[in-house]
Amino acid sequence: MLKSVKQKLGVRRNQSRNKDDGSKSAGMSTSAKPQLPVLSESNAYFAYSEPLPSFREVPGNERQVLFVKKLHLVSFTFDFNDATKSVREKEIKRQTLLELVDYVNTGQGKFGEAIYEDIVFMLRHNLFRTLPPGRSSIENEMFDPEEEEPTLEPAWPHLQIVYEFLLRYIVSEDTDAKVAKKYIDQHFVLKLLDLFDSEDPRERDYLKTILHRIYGKFMMHRPYIRKSINNIFYRFIFEFERHNGIAELLEILGSIINGFALPLKDEHKIFLVKCLVPLHKPKCVSIYHQPLSYCVTQFVEKDPKLADIVLRGLLKYWPVTNSQKEVLFLGELEEILEFTQSTEFRKVMKTMFTVLGRCLRSSHFQVAERALFLWNNDYVVSMIAQNKETVLPIIFSALENNSRNHWNSAVHGLTCNVRKMFIDMDKGLWDRCLAEYEETMSGKQEKEANRLKSWDRLEEQAKKNYNEG
DSSP, X not given: OHHHHHHHHTBOOOGGGOOHHHHHHTTSOGGGSOOOBOOOHHHHHHHTSSOOOOGGGSOXXXXXXXXXXXXXXXXXXXXXXXXXXXXXXHHHHHHHHHHHHHHHHHTOSOOOHHHHHHHHHHHHHHHOOOOOOOXXXXXXXHOOTTTSOXXXXXXXXXXXXXXXHHHHHHHOXXXXXXXXTTTSOHHHHHHHHHGGGOSOHHHHHHHHHHHHHHHHHOGGGHHHHHHHHXXXXXXXXXXXXXXXXXXHHHHHHHHHHHTOOSSOOHHHHHHIIIIITGGGSSTTHHHHHHHHHHHHHHHHHHOGGGHHHHHHHHHHTOOSSOHHHHHHHHHHHHHHHTXXXXXXXXXXXXXXXXXXXXXXXXXXXXXXXXXXXXXXOHHHHHHHHHTHHHHHHHHHHHHHHHHHHOSOHHHHHHHHHHHHHHHHHOHHHHHHHHHHHHHHHHHHHHHHHHHHHHHHHHHHHHHHHHHHO
């Protein structure tokens, strides 16, 4: 029977694969173990001509061999772009994949090294593929992920089960990380990271969970995983500004950063400065801003001295013409300020409140409103109160203009509340700023009047010259 199974699977002889120690630990000899199949289309139909028995139909001591045979069987892939093609074979493969997931999940015994190779063989042939070409730069500019539906993977009915198998295999107590690292190696991890560019959010969600589990179990791969994610970010920021999986990668990093020990290593600080902060620059930052903000805030929470660097970076990439991004940045700014100490606050407050003054003046009511919400935060207000002599003169004109001229009633009401806070803090300081403001406005009005008079004189002179001509 074994000979016929090998013929159906189209196996190739490979004497170098005999691993006595691994096969013995798997409970089978090398002579009884099927070799890796040649995955041609013609061999696929032979392999699926007679379905393999279920695990319940064979004795316990034969299940490991059957497990390998099923792995080889499901290594064949099919074209899912044509739903009418290979319907029977696709369904047999789907059912076999479900059996494999159940087998791994129930823990039928410790895996041997020889089986690890077969498992990775199956995973590679099912998962690692060339993704469809991404959108062109023009198409990417026009694409709105919140409005348009992503392109879903047609092979997902099989891929989902393969991903579930990989997840169960990684977390299984029967999987020995010291042995499995030879097969779940750096190349395997890199190929998984390439798949994060898939447009299908279901696939990216599975990849996120699996990569996080690999990071937790395979400690020897941790530096490589971080470095590889960094490289994806670098290419995204400085070359293409197009990648579908930035949000998921940041979610993984959020959990990783949360586990960083103190004091923070220089490697991690460099990652913050060269990767996380510049990630605020791309136009599509709104897609991944929430996990990005969480990662940045985690750094400042762990080391408040980093607040100066982070705030300066945030202000450097502050949007000028994108109101949606401004609202997001204002929310992140508040989160960072909650972990900022007075020393770092003073270092950056002049630049920060100059930017906030522009936000307060914004005719877009959501931007002005979100900036005014900062004064609802007790900690931020306490920091402002300690530095009111510097802060108030910077933003006074914005507050006064809003209270007199802003079209939105909500912004007008919030502005009046902030004005009252400053008056209660220091009435004398407010009066001095008001006097300077009135003097400045009076000077501007006089200058404007003189400018209009000059234009009138020029017009009269032009008319006179025309008539005389």
